[in-house]
Amino acid sequence: MSGDFRANACVARTAVPVLAIAPFRAAIIEQTRGGALLAALFGVPHESALRLHAVLAQPTAGTLTLLCADVVQEYPALTPECMPAHWFERELWEQWRVLPVGHPWLKPIRFQPARTADAPMPAPIGCTEFFAVAGGETHEVAVGPVHAGIIEPGHFRFQCYGEQVLHLEISLGYQHRGIERAVAGGPTARTIHHMETLAGDTTIGHTLAYVQACEALAECRVPPRAQALRAIALELERLANHTGDIGALAGDIGYLPTAAYCGRIRGDFLNMTALLCGNRFGRGLVRPGGVLFDLDDERRTQLAQRLRQAERDVRVATQLLWTTPSVLARFEGTGTLTRAQCEQLGVVGVAARASGIINDVRGDFPAGWYCQEHVSPASCDTGDVYARAMVRLLEIQHALLFIHCVLAALPKGPITTTCGPRGAARQVVSLVEGWRGMICHVALTDAAGQFAAYKIIDPSFHNWMGLALAMRGQQISDFPLCNKSFNLSYCGHDL
Amino acid sequence: MIRAILTRLQQRYRTLVYPTRTPVLPDRFRGLPRIERARCAADCAACVAVCPVQAITKDTNGIALDLGRCLFCGACETACAYHAVTFTREHRLAAGSRAGLRCTAQELPRVTALQGRMHALFGRSLKLRQVCAGGCNACEADINVLNTVVFDLGRFGIQFVAAPRHADGVLITGPVTANMRGALEKTWQAVPAPKLVIAVGACAISGGPYRDQVETHNGADTILPVDLYIPGCPPHPLTILDGLLQLLGKGGG
Numbered sequence: 001m002s003g004d005f006r007a008n009a010c011v012a013r014t015a016v017p018v019l020a021i022a023p024f025r026a027a028i029i030e031q032t033r034g035g036a037l038l039a040a041l042f043g044v045p046h047e048s049a050l051r052l053h054a055v056l057a058q059p060t061a062g063t064l065t066l067l068c069a070d071v072v073q074e075y076p077a078l079t080p081e082c083m084p085a086h087w088f089e090r091e092l093w094e095q096w097r098v099l100p101v102g103h104p105w106l107k108p109i110r111f112q113p114a115r116t117a118d119a120p121m122p123a124p125i126g127c128t129e130f131f132a133v134a135g136g137e138t139h140e141v142a143v144g145p146v147h148a149g150i151i152e153p154g155h156f157r158f159q160c161y162g163e164q165v166l167h168l169e170i171s172l173g174y175q176h177r178g179i180e181r182a183v184a185g186g187p188t189a190r191t192i193h194h195m196e197t198l199a200g201d202t203t204i205g206h207t208l209a210y211v212q213a214c215e216a217l218a219e220c221r222v223p224p225r226a227q228a229l230r231a232i233a234l235e236l237e238r239l240a241n242h243t244g245d246i247g248a249l250a251g252d253i254g255y256l257p258t259a260a261y262c263g264r265i266r267g268d269f270l271n272m273t274a275l276l277c278g279n280r281f282g283r284g285l286v287r288p289g290g291v292l293f294d295l296d297d298e299r300r301t302q303l304a305q306r307l308r309q310a311e312r313d314v315r316v317a318t319q320l321l322w323t324t325p326s327v328l329a330r331f332e333g334t335g336t337l338t339r340a341q342c343e344q345l346g347v348v349g350v351a352a353r354a355s356g357i358i359n360d361v362r363g364d365f366p367a368g369w370y371c372q373e374h375v376s377p378a379s380c381d382t383g384d385v386y387a388r389a390m391v392r393l394l395e396i397q398h399a400l401l402f403i404h405c406v407l408a409a410l411p412k413g414p415i416t417t418t419c420g421p422r423g424a425a426r427q428v429v430s431l432v433e434g435w436r437g438m439i440c441h442v443a444l445t446d447a448a449g450q451f452a453a454y455k456i457i458d459p460s461f462h463n464w465m466g467l468a469l470a471m472r473g474q475q476i477s478d479f480p481l482c483n484k485s486f487n488l489s490y491c492g493h494d495l
Numbered sequence: 496m497i498r499a500i501l502t503r504l505q506q507r508y509r510t511l512v513y514p515t516r517t518p519v520l521p522d523r524f525r526g527l528p529r530i531e532r533a534r535c536a537a538d539c540a541a542c543v544a545v546c547p548v549q550a551i552t553k554d555t556n557g558i559a560l561d562l563g564r565c566l567f568c569g570a571c572e573t574a575c576a577y578h579a580v581t582f583t584r585e586h587r588l589a590a591g592s593r594a595g596l597r598c599t600a601q602e603l604p605r606v607t608a609l610q611g612r613m614h615a616l617f618g619r620s621l622k623l624r625q626v627c628a629g630g631c632n633a634c635e636a637d638i639n640v641l642n643t644v645v646f647d648l649g650r651f652g653i654q655f656v657a658a659p660r661h662a663d664g665v666l667i668t669g670p671v672t673a674n675m676r677g678a679l680e681k682t683w684q685a686v687p688a689p690k691l692v693i694a695v696g697a698c699a700i701s702g703g704p705y706r707d708q709v710e711t712h713n714g715a716d717t718i719l720p721v722d723l724y725i726p727g728c729p730p731h732p733l734t735i736l737d738g739l740l741q742l743l744g745k746g747g748g
Contacts, residue, residue, distance in 0.1 A: 111674055112710070125674040145678045148657035150625040150639045152632055153675055174674045177629050178710035189547040193566055193704040200633025200729065244636075257499055261506050263643040271521070278523030281633045283728065284568050292569075293523065313506060320502045491631050494674075 005064040007057070007365040010216040010428040013444060016053075016066045021076070024052065024069035029082045031056045031065060037359070037462075038346050039064070039429070039440045041078075041088035043096045044453040046070060050098050053455075055429050055442060059364040064429055074099040084346025087461060094122075110173035110494050115181065126155055131169050133159040138166070141476060145174045152490035160476055168471040168479075170464050175494035183454040187214070196283050199458055199492035204230075204237045204273075204282040205434030206456070206492075209441040212367060213430040214288040217422035217445060222368065224411040226290035231369035232303075232406055233273060233282050233291075235399040238435040240269035242392040242399075243314055245487050249389055250321055252481045253330045261317035268310045272303055290416030304407050311400050318393055331386035335470040335482035338383055347466040349437015349459045350395070351486055353379045354387035361433035375402050388485040422449035434459060436489065458492030510647045513733065514740060520584045520731070525567040527585035529601040532557030534579040542571035542580050548697070548704060551580070562588055562596040562604065562726040563700035563714075587746075589725045589738030593716060596700070596724055606723060608744035613689060617663050618743050620652045623693070624662035624686060628679045629669030629711055633729040634696040638666070640732045653739055659683075664691030664722075670698040670711040671718055683719055691742075693723040695735060700724050 005011060019027070032038055040055040049070040056065040069075075077100035078085035089100040090109045097114050100106065111125040132140070138161050145153035153174040159167045179194050195210040196203045208230055215222060247262025270280035277285035277293040285291050295303065321327055337347070339355045352359055360377040362370045378394030380387035424447050432439040437459030446452040467486045474482060511518055520526070535557055542551045542558060550564035551571055558579065560571075571580045583601065590596045590604035598604075609617055627635050641648040642655070656662050659682045671679060683692070694715040697703035702713035715721050725738040740746045 125677075145675065146624075146626055146682055150627070150635050150655055152627045152630065152635065153678065174672065174678065175627075175629055175669075176672055176674050176710055177670065177705045178708045181710075182705075182708055189545070190704050193547050193568070197631040197633070197698075197704055197728070200631030201636060203633065257502060260644050261502070263640075264506075264509055264645055267640055267643060267645060274521045274524060276523075278521055278525050278569075279567070280637065280731070281729065283566070284525075316502050316505050320498060323498065489632065491629070 005066050005429070007064055007429055007431040008212050008216050008367045010219070010423060010426045013425045013427045016068055016427060018051070018068040018070065021069045021071060024054070024067055025076065025078055027065070027067055028054055028056065028078055028085070031058075032082050032084055032346065035060065036065070037348065037438070038082070038084040038088070039431070039438065040442050040455055040457050041085055041092070042442070042455045043092050043098065044444060048072065050096050052092070053442065055440065057365070057431070057438070059359040062364050066427070066429070071098055074101050076101050077103040079103050083344050084462070087465065108173065110176045112173065112176050112178070125173055126171060128171065130157045130171070131159060131167055133166050137161060154490050156479075158476055158479070163475045163477065165471045165474050165476050165479070168468045170468055172464070172490060172493055175491040177491070177495065179495045180454060180456060184451055186451050186454075192287065198456065198495070199489040200281060201241055202237065202434045202436065202439070202458070202489065202492065204233045204286060205432050205439050206458075207282075207286040208234060209430045209432040209439045211286055211288045212432065213428050213441050213443040214422065215419055216428040216430065217426050217443060217449070218288070218420045219423070220289060220417065220419040222290055223414045223417055224369075225413045226415045227368040228406050228410055229276070229291045229295060229415065230286055231373070232403050233276065233285055234432070235403050236269055236273045237282060238399050239396055240266050240273070241435040242396050243269060245484065246318060246321065246389060246392055248484050248487075249331070249385065249481065250327070252484050253327060255321065255324065255327050258317050258321040261313065265310055265313050265317065268306065268313070272306055275299060275303060275306070287416070289419035290414070292416065294415050295410065300407055300410065304404065307400060307403060314396060328386065330481070331389060332382070332384060334385040334478055335474055335485060336382070336384045337466050337470040339381070341469055342383070342466065345465050345469070346462050348462045350388055350391050351463050351466050352437070353377065354391045355383035356381035359438070361431045361438050365431045367431070369406065373402060373405055375399070385481055385485040424449050436460060436487070437463065456495060458489050460488035460493045463488055464493065509644050511645055513646070513736065514746060517586070517733070520586060520733070522584070524584050524731070525569055525582035526731075527583050527588055527601065527603065528560050528565070528598055529581050529583050530558060530560060530599055531579050532599065534577040536577055539577070541574040541576070545570045545574040548701075548706060557599070560598045561701070562590070562598055563593060563724060564697060564703070564706070565726060566697055566704065566728040586731050586733045587737045588727060588730065588734050589723060589741060591723060593721070593724060596726060606738060606741035606746070609742060614744060616689065617691070621664070621739070621743060622654050622656045622662045623664055623666045624659045624682060625655055625666045625668070626679050626682050627668050628675035628699075629672035629705070630696065630698060634668040634699070637729050637732045638668070638695065638735060641736055646732055646736055648736070651740060651743070651745060659685035660687065662686050664693060666693040666695060667699045667715040668695050670702040670705040670714055672711050676712065676718060679718065691723070692719045692721045693725065693738070694721045695725045696730060697726060697728045700726060703728060
């Protein structure tokens with residue numbers, strides 16, 4: 001059961017092996033223990049059963065393993081032996097009413113209506129059992145869904161002993177907009193806009209994952225110039241978000257100079273995306289077949305110039321942060337997630353690299369312009385807030401270098417081509433390293449080439465549990481700092 | 496300390512003098528649409544067909560564009576062979592009523608400034624509780640930007656506050672998901688009267704790309720009475736700021 005499939009390449013749905021549930025489980029358990037990431041695990045109705053689809057990504061080999069198994073009503077849960085399946089199995093149960101027997105904490109993750117025909121209405125959101133801690137001097141703190149700042153809604157339950165957090169339980173679903181349900185059967189004229197607004201701060205990342213899937217299904221070859229412009233846009237998105245996050249981390253510990261500077265510089269990066277396509281978040285730029293806006297020479301010169309200025313501003317603003325002992329004292333040793341915990345949970349992206357796991361889709365499963373121009377993966381090994389800030393800083397430096405290299409050797413030619421009809425009864429797994437981490441879209445087409453199913457996994461889906469574990473033993477007052485150091489998406493999770 | 500001072504000098508003074516002077520927006524920015532009905536061909540409805548959110552309608556008088564539904568994707572502009580729809584760089588898009596977002600030429604939507612007691616109460620100090628009810632974090636991000644040194648929202652007497660009890664109104668983003676409806680209503684109820692409701696972004700005004708999906712409502716005014724609509728997907732920070740300032744009678748005009 002070796003990795004036989006490639007990312008961003010389409011295969012016939014019949015090429016994906018359908019196993020009995022026992023070897024299906026065994027393969028997932030064995031491969032995740034061997035360092036594979038459980039990129040996706042989801043259900044698609046098949047005749048009278050539910051067909052489970054698993055996607056395992058082998059970062060070192062750069063290959064994928066695709067597996068299926070049919071289940072009816074129940075199957076033995078993977079979670080007790082494979083923790084990365086924890087959240088996926090809760091989702092499976094919530095969406096399809098298939099019971100993973102032996103799941104240790106089976107409860108809704110989104111409070112969404114089940115997708116089966118005769119489904120009962122879901123429980124009102126938040127009405128569920130929460131972990132509880134009993135005993136003298138223990139207490140519970142409930143926060144959200146409406147938080148203090150201008151951020152997305154989610155509910156947090158802290159079990160505390162004095163100031164110390166014993167456990168944090170994260171309960172989401174408030175942002176559920178039904179994207180996967182709406183995309184299935186499509187694409188329609190709205191689909192691209194669902195992708196662009198799936199997680200607004202990751203507009204380019206998710207749209208890119210979507211168009212890569214469409215292009216693979218249509219066997220469309222995107223012009224090199226379009227690939228290069230997409231990569232520039234993806235890195236600008238990373239620059240804006242990482243810079244903003246460093247500023248917000250500074251803000252959360254009350255170090256206002258860097259908070260003010262980085263908050264502004266983030267806007268400079270957003271304005272560079274607007275220079276390219278008119279929208280600060282890159283809306284309207286990426287479409288199946290290419291991009292809709294070109295970078296003429298004058299614009300290219302201006303972008304390079306603005307990048308150099310922003311590079312100088314970020315360097316000075318972050319040097320100030322990194323040379324202030326009181327800042328480092330607050331960052332170091334706070335919210336530690338060990339490498340072992342990351343591996344056990346299947347954490348991805350910045351959080352994983354901060355714990356020494358050097359996985360990065362841009363290097364492991366390169367697509368588009370990342371096959372031409374490489375980005376060195378950034379990493380740190382302490383797994384604390386400091387490490388997550390450090391990885392962001394390194395990734396800012398690498399992204400700046402990358403964009404300068406792409407700009408210097410921007411290929412000539414068209415920026416778009418026709419993306420024809422999608423193949424019938426095909427399957428594709430599209431991977432993109434968004435600024436938070438690995439974005440995975442899985443598209444399955446029907447006999448007409450329409451989406452029989454469309455699965456979206458934002459990196460946040462893998463990482464929310466990581467935040468919960470990083471909070472154990474921390475002071476509750478450090479929650480904003482820890483939360484910001486992960487900066488996970490609510491709507492990307494809730495879909 | 497010396498390093499902090501040197502850094503401060505390096506980072507320079509960055510606050511815009513808005514609304515006295517409007518900064519130059521990118522040439523590809525898609526702001527207020529210009530509709531030229533005279534250019535329209537009688538038998539053509541290409542713009543109506545390509546709009547993903549049915550923002551454009553056509554009747555015997557010609558085409559009309561609903562800014563409250565528009566995602567500013569530019570698909571209509573590309574589809575129109577007669578240049579009857581083009582997007583200008585005008586960032587002022589806010590309106591005081593839902594009907595005021597209907598665009599049939601190049602008229603600027605109107606916001607009526609608060610009058611009388613409301614102006615006396617909020618004109619110099621407006622505290623808002625932001626509620627994200629299914630927003631994708633783009634509207635939220637560009638609202639947050641108003642707190643940066645570039646826009647420096649505080650100088651206009653406007654502040655986002657944590658507690659609805661301290662607020663004069665709620666500013667809503669997102670189509671209002673079924674799962675956020677209860678929390679939004681509770682937040683609004685906790686704001687002392689008189690109070691304002693402001694809807695920011697296509698989702699909060701009309702449901703945006705999520706319109707008519709069972710998981711969401713079709714925007715804030717299906718739940719609460721909205722006083723100010725600020726269109727965009729997401730609206731540019733200047734569009735949001737302009738809307739707020741016009742409401743307080745501080746707009747640059």
